Ligand SMILES: [Ca+2]
């Protein structure tokens with residue numbers, strides 16, 4: 001006799017999956033226990049953007065990013081930007097820290113576009129150091145970490161329905177790896193026993 005099986009009521013609706021990566025590929029790790037959840041969408045953080053050893057404070061409130069230096073607001077994202085996530089670090093591998101910002105905005109034709117920008121402090125000013133063209137797959141979350149263990153930070157992103165690793169390549173980011181499609185949320189960086197960075201994400205069961 002056939003019986004219909006339904007998932008038990010307490011079945012998890014999502015898993016946390018972690019990946020380790022080389023410069024060419026990423027491999028998912030067998031889930032042993034859920035690592036502590038940190039990361040996900042940015043809230044606030046501190047990093048030295050000016051290079052004087054004193055950290056500046058970066059906050060994401062609503063859809064706007066602000067930078068405070070000595071408790072004074074020194075930069076604010078344009079009102080036209082609807083910021084979705086922020087990561088702090090050295091995404092362009094020049095030895096200086098910046099703010100990596102992903103936002104939506106309307107172009108001249110009224111179309112909403114999703115773009116990554118790098119904001120940094122150079123020559124006494126906070127400014128856009130690099131502005132990426134609109135991306136084909138909207139970025140919903142970003143983190144910076146040296147996941148490939150080559151001493152350079154990688155850009156980890158959820159791009160709509162894939163998880164991807166990018167690396168700065170002179171003027172643009174090149175893809176190192178892209179996952180299969182899935183419902184990914186809450187991107188964060190964990191550490192394995194050797195303290196090597198790994199990329200962890202919540203995957204909804206579909
Ligand atoms: Ca500083």
Ligand SMILES: [Ca+2]
Pocket residue numbers: 089090091092093094095096097098
């Ligand atoms: Ca940099």
